[in-house]
Amino acid sequence: MTSSLSTSSATPAAIAELEQGLEQLKVANYYLRVALDQVADGVVIVESEASDVKSGQKVLFSNASAAMLAGADPEAGLRGLGLNDLVAGVKDAETLQQGLRLAVDHGGCHECECQLLSLRTQTPVPSKWRIRAVFNSMRKLLNFTILISPAQVAAGAVITKPEPKPAADDLDAQSAQLRKENLAALAQGIAHDVNNLLGPVTVRLSALIQQVQDHPAVAQELQLVFAGLKRAKQFTSQVVTASKSTPRKLEPTDIVSLMRDTVEFAGAGSNVHVCVRSDEKLRQAVADPVKLSQVLQNLVMNGIQAMPHGGYMDVQAFNHTIGPVGDGKLKPGKHVHIIVRDRGCGIAKENLDRLFRESFTTKADGNGIGLTTCKRFIDEMGGDIRVTSTPNVGTEFSVYLPAAEGSDTRPLTPVNAPPVPLKHGKGKVLIVDDEDDLRKVAQMILTRCGYEVLQCDNGQDAVRIYQSLFRTGTPPDVVLMDLTLRGGMNGTETAAEILHLDPDARVVCTSGSVTEEVQMIFLERGFVGVLPKPYEAGELTQMVHRVATMMKRH
DSSP states (O other), X not given: OHHHHHHHHHHHHHHXXXXXXXXXXXXXXXXXHHHHHTOSXXXXXXXXXXXXXXXXXXXXXXXXXXXXXXXXXXXXXXXXXXXXXXXXSHHHHHHHHHHHHHHHHTTTEEEEEEEEEOTTTOOEXXXXXXXXXXXXXXXXXXXXXXXXXXXXXXXXXXXXXXXXXXXXXXXXXXXXHHHHHHHHHHHHHHHHHHXXXXXXXXXXXXXXXXXXXXXXXXXXXXXXXXXXXXXXXXXXXXXXHHHSSSOOOOEEEOHHHHHHHHHHHHTTTOSEEEEEEEOTTOOOEEXXXXXXXXXHHHHHHHHHHTOTXXXXXXXXXXXXXXXXXXXXXXXXXXXXXXXXXXXXXXXXHHHHTTTTSTTOOSSTTOOSOHXXXXXXXXXXXXXXXXXXXXXXXXXXXXXXXXXXXXXXXXXXXXXXXXXXXXXXOOOEEEEEOSOHHHHHHHHHHHHHTTOEEEEESXXXXXXXXXXXXXXXXXXXXXXXXXXXXXXXXXXXXXXHHHHHHOTTOOEEEEESSOOGGGHHHHHHTTOSEEEESSOOHHHHHHHHHHHHTSOOOO
């Protein structure tokens, strides 16, 4: 009896010690993952024995480099895939499995070469696999830790690979593809981190602007800063989209707003006055608004550079109709014609035909890719770009784009538009995000708008909090779930656990790397909404209000 009481009285201290140990373990796990993500080689940890003969040992952990090398989604990684799923064919799988056996039998280490299969392009890439068998103190095999790196292909070397053997040009193409995939993954990661940095500032500033409307001068200054943040959001969104294999969908675009915003940005600080004009009832164009903004920005800045002593430029847009026979690559029908005209030094006649070639430039420090990129962007939109110029008189670029059909088109939100208004409401919101600043600012905004807010920085705590509230019959009305949580479960896995516990859970996906093209994927996984980062305070409160008041699914 005495022993029982003693144990009972010691339980709170033991629990506190256990919680402290778990917290220290969580911190250690976080720093370990960060360190492994800095390793240039792919790091993969797999099971000691294959649970499935066909797929081989399951992947227990993979770092960011492994995901990039394998062409996998950096957020999802390789967890759950079989080791044999990562190689190009049966021979490569046999080579790799033999390598595992040799690592066990010969001192715990072995190296072999076999082809890694890109999950994105299905392209085999010759790779070196450094295998280490990990044992405990009793010589029991715990797992295999594997370092993967692209193999250095020596001239004339013969590489083990599936039939038919690729030629040298094919190997060069594979290497180029691998570099492209690595850069794409890196670009996505950078854009994601930039969006996370923009997040707290965007939320706080959009709320602050609405609080200072009684001070017009202050509100106007803050609005200019806010417009800059929105431009940064647009460009990081394009980075994410451009780095993926699927191109961005074209959409009806408000050319008037886009021209005004782009010209204001490109001409800031110059001694050139840019006059913007358009037809009173200008049609919307079918375009990628971010890429079109870059085209116009490039053309305007080129014109400003051609007028070092200042002067005047024109940026105009008109409705234009192509006749039944067409006009070059332009198809018959309604179009929008955009003109960018400077009064600068002009372009020599012999150089006009070379302008859109990648290797051509008249600038001593240029690389000639600006106008080439402009042409590629416009071609992708089904339009055309043309140029006329007279030396010492000026240059005129004409951009033609197909017009959008109908009047129910969705215009591009101009970057100088006021912030989305806040929406007050009631309910309980759980914020799951490992960005401390964003989480705290979002909590402040939602609390001010009438919501009860809970927050945590990892998936395990999110499941525990939801489970505890669910058992008392007071689950959160909305869960804001970041996808890239550090340590343990990612956002998708956490959402799946919550939905398994409560199929009626209303989980909103928040991320800095979710584009419009992939939002449907997350809705199909059980999320009830997608709130891309960085979001405004008004967008946050509008989303929470909509989800909190929606009907239960069951």
